[in-house]
Amino acid sequence: MRLDIITCLPELFEGPMNQSIVKRSIEKGLVSIHIHNLRDYSTDKHKRVDDYAFGGGAGMVLSIEPIDTCISKLKEDSDYDEIIYLTPDGDKLDQSMANGLSLKKNIILLCGHYKGVDQRVRDHLVTKEISIGDYVLSGGELAAMVLADSLIRLIPGVLNDESSALSDSFQDNLLAPPVYTRPADYKGLKVPDILISGHEAKVAEWRNEQALERTKKRRPDLLD
């Protein structure tokens, strides 16, 4: 998968996109991430990428021109399956959306800032709008990282133990069951006997029951 991320704050991506699973996926050649500073596509002498809203009102709006120039440049070299704008009024990200997007090859993520982007970008340049939840962040950068992370870990070969993505919470609309590790008895706090019984089928059955119990208790909406 190739991810092109368009942002006014490229420095924000330096840490999170260079650690752990994302880093490993890049090293394995399964993912490449390209960060583009929107200011590099501005024709303004001060490299401005935003302007006042027509009609007045507080807050600056990202202009269409640098975004269009950047996207057009990227399209010269690759075909994109999706051009995604991160915005609190987009479709809410969930595991099934992440599953679908993890199968795509080339994706552009556009991070908004300030008061948003010129509506013509949303109407004509973007193919999908995604929100990571019903709250407002200062910009789309953190949302883009959340989305990127949720997709990347689903790409076959990214996780060492591929079955572990399948047993995540929300796959099959169930929360994940509890997990334990050594010691089996910590100051009298014991691991359930079934998990050290060595009986694989019974362990699987126990995990299913626990997942269902937990989902019923914490997220009954997932079972509807």
Ligand code: ADE
């Ligand atoms: N930008 C600001 N808030 C956001 C959110 N909740 N989801 C996606 N992008 C955003």
